[in-house]
Amino acid sequence: MMTATLGSRKLFDQNWKRILFWGGICALSQVFICLVGLPSELNRRILIESTLSLGYLFILWIPLVFGYIVSKMVELEGIENPKPGAADLLSGALTGLLGSLSLVLLMLGIENLDMRDPLINWNPKLFRLLTFENSIAFGSLVWIAVGVGLGTIGASLHQMSSQIRKMFTYAIFGLFSFAVLEDVIDDLSEGFRLEWLSDMIYAKKGGMTVTSTIVLAVLLALLPLIVRGKFKTTVARYRSDATPDAQRRNSAILFSIIAVLVIVLPWFLGGIINELLANVGLFLLLALGLNIVVGLAGLLDLGYVAFFAVGGYTTAVFTSPNSPWFSPETHFGISLLVVVVMATLAGLLIGAPVIRMRGDYLAIVTLGFGEIIRLLFLSDWLKPYLGGSQGITNIPAIDLGPWEVRGADPRSVFYMVLAFCVLAIYVSWRLQGSRLGRAWMAIREDESVAEVMGINTVNSKLMAFVVGAVLASFSGAVLAAKVGSVFPKSFEILVSIIILVVVIVGGMGSITGVMVGSLVLIGILGGPRQPGLLQEFQNYKLLIYGALLVFMMLKRPEGLVPTARRTRELHQEEYLQDAWLGDDEAEESKEVGEKL
Amino acid sequence: MSKIVKKRSKSRVSGVDRFLNFVRFLMATLIVLGVVAFISQQIWPNNPFAEWRNPDARGLTGDQFKGLVVSGLSQGAMYGLIALGYSMVYGVLGFINFAHGEVFMVGTMSGWITSEKLNDAGLWESNFILSLFLIIFVAITTSTVTAIITERIAYRPLRSSPRLIPLITSIGVSFFIQNAVLGLFGPASKGYPRLPEWLSKQRSIFTVEIAGTKILVMVVAGLSMAALWYLVERTQTGRAMRAVAEDKEIASLMGINVNRTIVITFGVGGAMAGVGGILWGLLFRSVTHMTGFLPGIKAFTAAVVGGIGNMGGAMAGGVFLGSAESIAPMVILEPLGVPGVSQLKDAVAFTVLVLVLLFKPSGLFGEKLSQEDRA
Numbered sequence: 001m002m003t004a005t006l007g008s009r010k011l012f013d014q015n016w017k018r019i020l021f022w023g024g025i026c027a028l029s030q031v032f033i034c035l036v037g038l039p040s041e042l043n044r045r046i047l048i049e050s051t052l053s054l055g056y057l058f059i060l061w062i063p064l065v066f067g068y069i070v071s072k073m074v075e076l077e078g079i080e081n082p083k084p085g086a087a088d089l090l091s092g093a094l095t096g097l098l099g100s101l102s103l104v105l106l107m108l109g110i111e112n113l114d115m116r117d118p119l120i121n122w123n124p125k126l127f128r129l130l131t132f133e134n135s136i137a138f139g140s141l142v143w144i145a146v147g148v149g150l151g152t153i154g155a156s157l158h159q160m161s162s163q164i165r166k167m168f169t170y171a172i173f174g175l176f177s178f179a180v181l182e183d184v185i186d187d188l189s190e191g192f193r194l195e196w197l198s199d200m201i202y203a204k205k206g207g208m209t210v211t212s213t214i215v216l217a218v219l220l221a222l223l224p225l226i227v228r229g230k231f232k233t234t235v236a237r238y239r240s241d242a243t244p245d246a247q248r249r250n251s252a253i254l255f256s257i258i259a260v261l262v263i264v265l266p267w268f269l270g271g272i273i274n275e276l277l278a279n280v281g282l283f284l285l286l287a288l289g290l291n292i293v294v295g296l297a298g299l300l301d302l303g304y305v306a307f308f309a310v311g312g313y314t315t316a317v318f319t320s321p322n323s324p325w326f327s328p329e330t331h332f333g334i335s336l337l338v339v340v341v342m343a344t345l346a347g348l349l350i351g352a353p354v355i356r357m358r359g360d361y362l363a364i365v366t367l368g369f370g371e372i373i374r375l376l377f378l379s380d381w382l383k384p385y386l387g388g389s390q391g392i393t394n395i396p397a398i399d400l401g402p403w404e405v406r407g408a409d410p411r412s413v414f415y416m417v418l419a420f421c422v423l424a425i426y427v428s429w430r431l432q433g434s435r436l437g438r439a440w441m442a443i444r445e446d447e448s449v450a451e452v453m454g455i456n457t458v459n460s461k462l463m464a465f466v467v468g469a470v471l472a473s474f475s476g477a478v479l480a481a482k483v484g485s486v487f488p489k490s491f492e493i494l495v496s497i498i499i500l501v502v503v504i505v506g507g508m509g510s511i512t513g514v515m516v517g518s519l520v521l522i523g524i525l526g527g528p529r530q531p532g533l534l535q536e537f538q539n540y541k542l543l544i545y546g547a548l549l550v551f552m553m554l555k556r557p558e559g560l561v562p563t564a565r566r567t568r569e570l571h572q573e574e575y576l577q578d579a580w581l582g583d584d585e586a587e588e589s590k591e592v593g594e595k596l
Numbered sequence: 597m598s599k600i601v602k603k604r605s606k607s608r609v610s611g612v613d614r615f616l617n618f619v620r621f622l623m624a625t626l627i628v629l630g631v632v633a634f635i636s637q638q639i640w641p642n643n644p645f646a647e648w649r650n651p652d653a654r655g656l657t658g659d660q661f662k663g664l665v666v667s668g669l670s671q672g673a674m675y676g677l678i679a680l681g682y683s684m685v686y687g688v689l690g691f692i693n694f695a696h697g698e699v700f701m702v703g704t705m706s707g708w709i710t711s712e713k714l715n716d717a718g719l720w721e722s723n724f725i726l727s728l729f730l731i732i733f734v735a736i737t738t739s740t741v742t743a744i745i746t747e748r749i750a751y752r753p754l755r756s757s758p759r760l761i762p763l764i765t766s767i768g769v770s771f772f773i774q775n776a777v778l779g780l781f782g783p784a785s786k787g788y789p790r791l792p793e794w795l796s797k798q799r800s801i802f803t804v805e806i807a808g809t810k811i812l813v814m815v816v817a818g819l820s821m822a823a824l825w826y827l828v829e830r831t832q833t834g835r836a837m838r839a840v841a842e843d844k845e846i847a848s849l850m851g852i853n854v855n856r857t858i859v860i861t862f863g864v865g866g867a868m869a870g871v872g873g874i875l876w877g878l879l880f881r882s883v884t885h886m887t888g889f890l891p892g893i894k895a896f897t898a899a900v901v902g903g904i905g906n907m908g909g910a911m912a913g914g915v916f917l918g919s920a921e922s923i924a925p926m927v928i929l930e931p932l933g934v935p936g937v938s939q940l941k942d943a944v945a946f947t948v949l950v951l952v953l954l955f956k957p958s959g960l961f962g963e964k965l966s967q968e969d970r971a
Contacts (some may be wrong), residue, residue: 543771569758
């Protein structure tokens with residue numbers, strides 16, 4: 001078996017068990033996705049005119065991915081794998097075939113059995129979708145052809161040269177982003193009076209036109225050929241060669257370009273996109289706060305929404321004339337000072353009892369606190385003070401002299417949120433390298449050691465709670481002024497979890513990561529109540545957030561844009577193993593460690 | 597010398613400790629005050645304190661009080677059954693399986709589907725006992741399978757990672773299962789079919805009026821607990837589980853298949869949650885995709901109250917928590933003049949969690965754990 005050179009496998013020399021296993025999973029996930037109702041619900045969103053909708057896409061990616069997985073080789077030290085060949089393509093195709101067969105079975109099942117009683121999506125709508133409004137035979141043929149084809153493509157990804165693979169991925173992901181960002185591009189081109197551009201790409205009824213898809217696919221596929229890794233090498237050379245002074249100057253230039261863009265762009269965007277950006281900003285603010293608590297200090301606070309609620313309710317009580325008990329009707333600025341005080345108090349009050357607890361207990365207890373606070377806001381007991389389930393309405397717009405920030409004008413809200421976000425980013429950035437920030441990271445990595453090194457763990461942890469609380473309360477305050485009312489319903493535990501997903505997907509402890517995370521997740525999928533770019537996702541958001549959380553934890557716990565320290569922490573074991581394998585590897589892993 | 601030591605020890609009492617002592621004192625005072633106010637209200641309804649705080653309160657009649665205790669106990673029995681799963685997994689793997697509440701919900705949901713099919717077939721009315729066994733069987737199977745699958749997919753690859761990682765993963769699993777069930781079965785609340793008259797009617801046992809369903813709940817919970825006790829304490833598998841909980845490496849050196857044992861632990865925890873799910877369905881007769889969330893957290897609270905990793909403690913903690921959340925609002929909060937106390941049931945349960953961790957972090961029946969394992 002372990003001869004030095006092995007030719008490619010014979011065509012039918014397959015690992016049947018493996019194919020059956022992955023094909024079975026492929027089949028199950030396709031049926032699951034159909035029955036959860038993703039295809040029928042998302043079918044409304046058209047990606048490519050009269051060809052592809054988001055609903056179909058949700059079935060189609062499965063054979064591709066599983067075809068890729070099933071033909072993947074496990075590379076072991078000292079054992080040479082057989083050369084990939086037609087046999088691998090066949091295994092991919094068979095996996096796709098198994099998946100498609102499950103869809104055929106599903107179609108037959110829907111026609112002949114009535115299972116609508118428990119399964120709400122076992123209905124003619126799904127049947128029509130699966131058969132392409134045609135007969136079962138037609139639908140089966142199409143699905144089998146598509147499944148086998150996609151499985152083969154997935155398997156062949158291993159055998160393409162890296163150049164072609166790159167072109168392929170560029171084209172696929174580029175097209176996908178173009179299709180998803182339809183509203184944004186539409187809006188932008190309208191703002192810049194370039195309607196012809198969006199008219200050219202997108203069809204009238206939504207979705208890209210077939211021609212533009214092909215043209216764009218070709219252009220995107222050519223992109224890596226033109227760039228040819230020049231970008232990467234330039235960046236790498238720049239990183240290693242440029243003097244610190246030049247680097248600083250360049251990052252200042254980059255920063256001002258981004259700043260100008262962020263300030264100017266909203267004027268060219270319509271109301272919906274601005275609203276979306278404002279929501280992204282609100283959640284970014286929350287996420288930056290949680291990033292300090294979870295990402296830097298390593299305290300898993302699941303009741304983070306409590307501070308959000310404190311900010312919102314304090315603003316409501318102090319500015320709204322409808323506040324039932326105490327209504328000074330102050331200006332937003334003054335109420336903001338009170339918000340800071342209240343949030344600090346809340347941070348101390350919630351933080352102090354939990355500070356001595358170990359990580360997982362802390363998570364559940366803070367979750368409990370979050371629920372207690374929501375239940376108190378909801379209860380009859382505090383109704384005379386905080387309005388119970390009716391909440392507090394009629395919160396006035398923020399009056400800033402010449403400008404007014406109100407919910408009806410999302411652009412103004414966006415600027416308001418932006419100001420707070422900039423403050424939050426500055427604070428977290430400065431804190432990260434400060435004595436306190438380093439203390440937090442030390443606590444995250446090993447509390448006992450940190451304590452022995454002379455860090456006052458109790459005070460540092462409390463500070464993390466307080467800073468996080470203040471940032472979250474700012475977000476709550478702006479939200480209250482934006483929506484004009486606060487209800488206990490807006491402060492459910494869900495908010496905490498979604499922010500946690502944002503922080504984890506972005507990369508715990510990384511400011512850029514959190515920004516990317518909130519832009520991608522909140523912008524595209526949407527917040528707990530706020531719709532994102534893909535409004536059709538409304539009912540499936542949480543399903544996807546849950547799946548994303550599990551996936552990230554399993555495959556990339558350090559997040560999309562990780563910090564070096566965190567990566568090392570999470571993959572410590574691998575480095576150690578490499579070190580154990582042999583001296584050469586140890587040297588290599590050291591280098592890897594240093595690079596990271 | 598002694599002076600310096602004194603000074604040091606003085607400075608070690610930080611502000612946080614002082615604050616915590618204050619909170620402990622405050623909470624204890626409130627509880628004592630509430631209980632005293634309640635008792636004095638019972639004895640002398642128009643005492644000045646009651647007049648001041650809560651002039652409308654009548655206090656509780658004996659029957660009302662017994663009713664509260666009984667419903668608390670039956671609810672607590674279910675919390676206890678769910679708490680067993682938390683406790684066992686915590687004992688073996690040392691992490692909180694946040695998705696366990698969802699395992700319970702899946703059991704309730706599958707019980708609903710089966711019971712409805714049985715109702716359509718007429719078996720539910722003609723032979724209730726058989727159908728009860730059937731739905732319990734189905735629920736146990738579904739919950740066990742769910743628990744084992746989640747272990748295999750989500751937790752096994754993470755066994756060696758930092759402690760918070762599996763916890764965060766289990767939050768994701770919890771949301772995924774919740775929303776998958778929402779997608780599959782829809783958002784509407786699903787009602788269990790009507791129970792036969794002979795079961796649900798009120799009975800009087802030792803002057804306590806109690807619905808038959810509640811008796812059933814307590815009996816089934818007791819039986820499951822006994823079966824579990826037998827499994828853990830008297831069988832080879834149980835010994836393996838205890839050994840793995842003690843020390844995984846040594847256990848594997850002793851020839852125990854650690855992976856298999858962990859799977860069994862998840863499975864048994866899931867089975868208990870499945871039984872709890874059926875009991876929940878019979879008692880409240882409705883289930884939605886959110887059914888598992890609150891009972892899950894409360895069951896975790898119960899596990900902590902009883903001392904996590906301790907199975908008898910989990911059951912006792914469940915019963916304690918169930919009775920506390922049913923009695924405390926009427927006995928402690930109402931005499932202090934808090935209106936709408938029944939809304940604060942859940943808040944009371946969470947407060948119990950905080951109080952237990954403040955006063956006795958190892959739980960009421962927990963062994964003294966090492967510094968490393970302590971909360």
